[in-house]
Amino acid sequence: MDKLLEFREAVLGYGGRAILPPINFDILKGDFTGVVGPNGAGKTTFLRAVLSLIKPISGKIVRKSGIRFGYVPQKETINEMYPVSAKDIVMMSRFPMSGAILPPGKKDREAVAKALEMVKITDIANKRYGDMSGGQKQRTLIARALAPEPDVLILDEPTNGMDILAEKTMVDLVENLNRENGITVIMVTHILNLVANRAGRLLLLNNHVKSGTTQELLSTESLTETYKGNISVIEGPDGKKYISAV
Amino acid sequence: MRFALISSSLIGLVCSWLGVYVVLRRIVFVGVALAQMSALGVAVGALLDKDPVTFAMIFTIIGVVIFAPEYGGKKIPAEAVIGIGFVASWAFTILVFSKVAHGESDMVNMIQGNILGATERDIDSLLMVLLPVSAIHILFYKQFLFVSFDSEMAGTLGVKSGLWNFIFYLTLGIVVAVSIKVAGVLLVFAFLLLPAVTALLAGKSMKLSFALAALSAVISSVTGLIISFKADLPTGPAIAGTLFVLMLLTAIIAFIIGKIRK
Numbered sequence: 001m002d003k004l005l006e007f008r009e010a011v012l013g014y015g016g017r018a019i020l021p022p023i024n025f026d027i028l029k030g031d032f033t034g035v036v037g038p039n040g041a042g043k044t045t046f047l048r049a050v051l052s053l054i055k056p057i058s059g060k061i062v063r064k065s066g067i068r069f070g071y072v073p074q075k076e077t078i079n080e081m082y083p084v085s086a087k088d089i090v091m092m093s094r095f096p097m098s099g100a101i102l103p104p105g106k107k108d109r110e111a112v113a114k115a116l117e118m119v120k121i122t123d124i125a126n127k128r129y130g131d132m133s134g135g136q137k138q139r140t141l142i143a144r145a146l147a148p149e150p151d152v153l154i155l156d157e158p159t160n161g162m163d164i165l166a167e168k169t170m171v172d173l174v175e176n177l178n179r180e181n182g183i184t185v186i187m188v189t190h191i192l193n194l195v196a197n198r199a200g201r202l203l204l205l206n207n208h209v210k211s212g213t214t215q216e217l218l219s220t221e222s223l224t225e226t227y228k229g230n231i232s233v234i235e236g237p238d239g240k241k242y243i244s245a246v
Numbered sequence: 247m248r249f250a251l252i253s254s255s256l257i258g259l260v261c262s263w264l265g266v267y268v269v270l271r272r273i274v275f276v277g278v279a280l281a282q283m284s285a286l287g288v289a290v291g292a293l294l295d296k297d298p299v300t301f302a303m304i305f306t307i308i309g310v311v312i313f314a315p316e317y318g319g320k321k322i323p324a325e326a327v328i329g330i331g332f333v334a335s336w337a338f339t340i341l342v343f344s345k346v347a348h349g350e351s352d353m354v355n356m357i358q359g360n361i362l363g364a365t366e367r368d369i370d371s372l373l374m375v376l377l378p379v380s381a382i383h384i385l386f387y388k389q390f391l392f393v394s395f396d397s398e399m400a401g402t403l404g405v406k407s408g409l410w411n412f413i414f415y416l417t418l419g420i421v422v423a424v425s426i427k428v429a430g431v432l433l434v435f436a437f438l439l440l441p442a443v444t445a446l447l448a449g450k451s452m453k454l455s456f457a458l459a460a461l462s463a464v465i466s467s468v469t470g471l472i473i474s475f476k477a478d479l480p481t482g483p484a485i486a487g488t489l490f491v492l493m494l495l496t497a498i499i500a501f502i503i504g505k506i507r508k
Contacts, residue, residue: 051402052402053398069402071398071402073398073399079270079271079272079395079396081269081270081446082270082395082452083449083450083451083452083455084451085451088451088452089395092388092392092395092396092399093399093403095389095391095392095400095405096400096403096404096405100386100389101386128450144399148403
């Protein structure tokens with residue numbers, strides 16, 4: 001198995017204060033990993049550690065040499081006042097690849113066109129970001145993460161503020177990128193149902209850490225223990241699992 | 247008049263470019279605070295009978311170090327730290343000038359500027375600073391734009407966001423410091439704020455916004471100088487007033503176009 005990322009007894013936190021117990025977890029090439037937990041559970045801290053924006057207090061995080069991440073932040077963090085189009089935003093992620101001074105070249109323009117095509121927003125490439133719908137903004141940010149041709153696509157709550165249909169469309173898109181393009185995905189969400197039938201592996205964060213395959217973790221017993229409450233996992237006629245609090 | 251026009255256009259060109267970032271990054275108050283720190287430096291230079299520009303630089307760089315990083319915490323927000331810096335430097339500027347011979351008139355000059363009194367030497371010292379700063383911002387346009395738009399994302403792709411942010415604040419501080427002596431606090435701040443807003447009201451892209459901001463600064467410099475000459479008005483406020491009128495006209499036109507399109 002091709003390991004892209006290994007957490008070995010990694011304790012995460014800020015200013016020397018741990019906010020999560022030690023994490024032992026691997027991200028394998030081609031995985032779709034769901035990182036699930038309520039607000040304040042440490043999901044963003046986990047992401048920041050993956051992206052090397054913070055270092056573990058103890059333990060270690062081993063990254064495959066030369067690994068490249070494509071990060072999709074929550075769209076609310078983007079300043080909409082900038083007069084920039086989808087294409088401009090996606091091109092920015094190619095800046096580090098086009099040298100310190102030179103303007104982006106043909107290869108960069110091709111990568112941008114490909115990324116826009118992958119998330120199906122070629123037709124709105126010149127639309128101003130501030131004038132886009134929530135779904136279009138999210139697609140733009142995913143295209144920006146894809147343009148540098150990353151090994152791992154990391155999404156932080158990509159369905160925030162979306163209605164139920166837009167939510168499904170968005171997760172379908174991420175699932176397709178994983179299945180059809182073979183992109184390794186780490187998706188952070190507070191909605192377990194969103195990733196329950198799509199992610200192969202789960203990392204559940206709720207003051208403690210539980211990790212494993214979705215098959216192992218998605219049981220009434222396991223989730224009741226994780227969430228310290230009565231959680232029910234029902235298998236539907238379509239073979240999919242549905243989770244609800246009882 | 248010629249030196250005034252050249253000085254005002256030079257300061258306007260560079261300040262309006264940086265102003266686009268200042269407005270978009272929502273750090274307008276940092277610009278005011280740096281301008282006031284610079285004014286305090288000039289006052290201290292005058293008190294010690296030393297080169298005021300050198301002291302303006304020193305004080306502005308101190309300001310950059312204080313204002314650039316996030317000093318705010320849970321109890322005191324970053325805005326309050328910047329506000330404290332502004333109020334304290336304003337108060338000390340008045341106090342220091344009160345102990346300088348002709349301090350009162352110097353202080354008025356410092357606020358409203360005396361761009362008509364610009365000399366060839368002033369233009370030389372402006373060029374020595376503004377040309378390298380412009381070169382840095384043009385050459386490293388990609389880095390400044392990316393870090394300004396999304397510092398964290400830039401960091402995940404290997405861009406040294408902290409370094410580029412510091413260079414941005416440093417160049418902003420240096421430009422403000424060297425410009426204050428010639429143009430005064432009012433005009434420098436007007437150049438940082440108003441052309442950028444005018445450009446963002448009309449600009450459809452970043453590059454067009456930078457170009458429009460620079461154009462607005464130069465047009466207002468020329469128009470303001472002519473108005474000040476013909477109507478016998480103070481030059482700095484006349485240019486600042488023209489910048490405001492241009493911004494207001496652009497806002498009205500943008501509003502009308504927006505209504506028609508709807």
